[in-house]
Amino acid sequence: MITLTRDEQIAAVRRFIDAEHFRYRRHGDGAPKDGEIAVSQAWALVRETPGSPLMTCLEEDFRTFCARCLDLEFEGSGDSAPSIRWRSTNADPARRDFDRQDPANEAFTIDVGSEQVTIEAGHERGLLQATHYLERLMADRGAPRLARGRIERSPTFAPRLTNSIFIESDQDITDPDQLSDEYLGLMSHFGGNGVHLFTDLYEFCRNDVLPELNAPDFDERIDSLNRLCARANARGIDLYLCVILRVLAEDHEVFRAHPEVKGAASDVIVDLPVAQHCLCSGSDTVHRFCDQTLANLYSAAPDLAGMICLVGGEGFMHCFTRPEGDYEGGSSCPRCRDRDASTEVAALVNRAAAAVRGTGRHKSFYAWPYSAFVWSGSDDRAQAKWIEELSDDVSVMANFATGSHDVVNDDGVYLFDYNIKTIGSSTVFAEQRRRLQNRGRPIYAKVETNTTPLYFSMPYLPVHHRWHGRWRAMAAEPVAGFIGQWRFYGMNGSPPEEVQYHATWNPKDTAAEVLGRMARRDCGVDDDGAARLVEGWSAFSDAWDDLPYSAMLCGERAYYMRGPMYLGPAHPLIFDPQDDYGLSTRFRTLRGDAHEGLSEEDRELLAKTAPPRYIDQMLMAMPYGEARFLDLIGRCRARWGEGLGILREVLGSSSSERARMELDVCDMAGIHLTSVENTARFLVTRDRLWRDPLDRDGFRFSMEVLKKTVIDEIANARRALPMLHRDPRLAFNYCYGNPYDADMVQEKIAQCEHVLNTELPGFDRGMRFHLWMEFP
Structure with a gap:
């Protein structure tokens, strides 16, 4: 095909x-x-x-x-x-x-x-x-x-922000194609009432404090933004700007004209020949620039509902956002190094909130301390001091499930980013919520509602019971409102999003009730069939308890978008790390978000040294260790298979297109898990050939394990091909780029066949001839 x-x-x-x-x-x-x-x-x-x-x-x-x-x-x-x-x-x-x-x-x-x-x-x-x-x-x-x-x-949560599938990593928020009228309607019907737009402030800049930063097409952009606002509002959707204050090259004209506004060099973007600096957050000139620019923007676009200010380890960059270089104190910026980071960031946020809300008291301002431990310190992971210094203009939004140990597996792993491994709140979020409640203020949450960083290319992760439990846990905190999608895979009318809808409007409904209705309506099954489907979906959720979740599984050295969980059935099995196996350049690409805010020249420079998106060593087992990692992923994959068996039993012969689509998503998630297990088993066995003492019998056994693993993985990859050809939602990501397609899976199959039929037999003959003098 x-x-x-x-x-x-x-x-x-x-x-x-x-x-x-x-x-x-x-x-x-x-x-x-x-x-x-x-x-x-x-x-x-x-x-x-x-x-x-x-x-x-x-x-x-x-x-x-x-x-x-x-x-x-x-x-x-x-x-x-x-x-x-x-x-x-x-x-x-x-x-x-x-x-x-x-x-x-x-x-x-x-x-x-x-x-x-x-x-x-x-x-x-x-x-x-x-x-x-x-x-x-x-x-x-x-x-x-x-x-x-x-x-x-009355809704359990307000507001309920989502995002589009069709956004670039460097988002042009005025692009009408990212949100069609029909798409806005879909979002509204599935419970969304707001969209957040990743907004480069310099693209909407009009001020007389730092005129070098003014946008030449300000009026045209504002007109486009106001038209988008009108279309969205007509469908019950508000627009919120997630405002990014990005770093600038150290020789930027604004720094030449105003040396006093050059802030700390940034550790966020590396490997460029010119250092990148933020605007100095301790400078009164920069404060006045932000005051005026934000006030002008929100006055020119009066129907914007509010602003999200990401002030942790990225986003609205300041002198305490991962500063680069050796320094003492809180920053490498000479003006800010001896200042208290929590106090300075609170002051910056308070000024921005006052500017936005000065254009309308009904507008919301959310401060989001994502990865703010970089400046609050390990002794204050909940940013308690920062919270105490925030003005009443500021609402706090925080990651719901980030920052705690994985207590299920108890391997000392901190659960990073938007996992669904843990269902309830992290200890960090719970502490932030407690401190805000003590001040009589609500807390808002950042979560994902259909997928996670492990599955960028999947429209949803079918652990429906876990999603339902997450919403129950959020309501119990209580969480006032949320952002439900970052930019992994936008809202698409998925089953987890329907679970989200009922959590908002029918919070007393059980998971079995919500899922049973979906099963009968979409899959055409009777009550008994629906009960079996609910049982199968429950098995998927149970399997996730055994997942060896970590940033290393998500992306190894890149922390995102690398390795077998990312490439799934397209991930090759590398026997010789010095051989590129003739794989196409599509296996070597920049991480999807690596070029945000960069010029075309800088993007081309970084692309020349793009590493493989596949792995050839077992760093993904950190910190579990190889044996524990293999045990966990094996159990997870096996329990997932039990659920898949139930779905195949109920839906395998169904003529319903919806039944087939649900089965394909569940099957593809299992294929990714199997690729992880096979890759791990292959690499561990390969490395034991030289790491552990082996006699001839041990060598033969290891070679047989390698061969069987390759055979299993070829079959696993082939299972994915018909699904990729019939469902365009799979292996798809608009924002960060597709991880793979059917052609890459075919390349991987050819590579594995080479390993199986040529490389392993040749290695086997050569080792036995030279080590044990056997022939043939």
């Missing part, structure tokens, strides 16, 4: 995303049950609310949903017709300056009577969420049937 080109795959994923909300179809006989009403074409749709872009989109979307998914066209009219009615309990339901952190603004009621369904809310965002809820009731029911009674709902 022909492998899709990158552009063809992107186009296929776009088509999938744009149609995804309207994928539901009538199922079952649809006859009304006791206590149900039947909504028919004789019904009318009546809006008893002022007109607005959102209400227009709401009605158009509802009509399209009912027509495409339920074969229902509304033809009723007049006061006597049965009807679905939208009513506002507020005189100004479309006001734009409302508090996005207040759940009351999305609360709603639905009253289902014999001939009328009445939807009421104080704000039109509540009417929108009620309509989404109504659609989901009918989609799960498989027909336009509704149970009589009253439904009252």
Whole structure:
């Protein structure tokens, strides 16, 4: 089969995303049950609310949903017709300056009577969420049937930020192709009410403090941003800027004109011939620059909902963000080195928050101390001192599950980044939440809602019970709101995102209830089949307890995007580290985010020395050690296989496209786990050939293990090929680049066949001839 080109795959994923909300179809006989009403074409749709872009989109979307998914066209009219009615309990339901952190603004009621369904809310965002809820009731029911009674709902979390799949690593936030109208609608229907945009402040810079940094196309960019705001707002989605204040080359014109604003050299970007420096966060000139630039930006784009300020180990760069060089004190910047980092970063954040909220008190400002241990120190991993010095303008957002030991395996591993290995909060997050609660303030969380850094190329990781447990744990803290996607794999209407939806609007529903509804609706199974699928999904979640999770498994020396968990079925088995096996340059690429903020010249310079994305040694076993790593990954892969066996039993003969898609995602996740296990077993066995004393029998045994492992991995890789050809969502990542495709898997298979049929037999003959004088 022909492998899709990158552009063809992107186009296929776009088509999938744009149609995804309207994928539901009538199922079952649809006859009304006791206590149900039947909504028919004789019904009318009546809006008893002022007109607005959102209400227009709401009605158009509802009509399209009912027509495409339920074969229902509304033809009723007049006061006597049965009807679905939208009513506002507020005189100004479309006001734009409302508090996005207040759940009351999305609360709603639905009253289902014999001939009328009445939807009421104080704000039109509540009417929108009620309509989404109504659609989901009918989609799960498989027909336009509704149970009589009253439904009252208020969201568990507010806000709920997500992100697009279709964003570049260096994001152009004015690009309309990253968020189609249909995609914005999908996000809204699956519970998102905000999108965060990775924003280079210099691209939206207008000020007279440091005019050298002004953006020449400021007005054009603002116009584009305001148009995107209008489209998003009409679908109940707000825009938040995750503002990046990047480093600049030490000879940048702003440093030549204003030497006093040159801050610390940065350790974030290395291997460039010219040192990179931040603007000095201890400089009053820089403070005034930020004040003016942010105020101008948020005034020119008045419908922006707020700002996210990432002030830990990257993002909004300051003199304490991983400074480079030998120095004493807190920074290599001579002005900041003797200052207290927590106090200085708090002052920087407070100034920025005041500038943004000065353009509208309803706007939110989130300070996010991701990896802030680089400046708060190991004795204050929760940034307690920094939290105490924040003003009331600042809301704190923190990583929910980062920074604690993995207590399940108890191997001394700190769980980094957005793992789903742990379900509840980290000790760091819990301490941050406690300190904020003591001040009467909420905490917001950064999580991932469908995948993790281990699976950049998967639309979701099917550990559905773990995702459900995560939301329960967040509600229990309590977490007020969240960012649900960074830039790994954006929102795509996945099962974990449906779990997220119900955690927001039906928090009492159990995992079995939520997953059972999905199984019956999407896979066409009966109650017994649904129960078996839930059992299989539970086995996947249980398997994750045994995963030897670490940054080394995620990316070895690169910490992300390297090794068998990343390349999966395309990962070669390297017997001779000095041989590149003729593998194409696609196996040697820059880490997907390595060129953020760099010029084309600097990108080309770094690309020339790009390392392999595959590994040829066992650093990924750190800190477990080889034996423990092999034991854990073997158990994880075996338990995953048990769940996969149940899904194949229930879905293997199904004609449902959705059943096949779910089975493929679960199978592909297992293929990656198997590639990890086979790679580890191959490398450990290879290294034992010279690390441990071996007699002839021991040598023969080791060679047989190597051969069997290669055979197993060839079969594992071949299993992936049909899935890659039929589902464009797999092995796909827009932001950081695809890790592999079917052609790379074929290359890997050819490499493994060479190892199996040529390299290993030749090594076997040569060693036996020269060490033990055997022939042949």
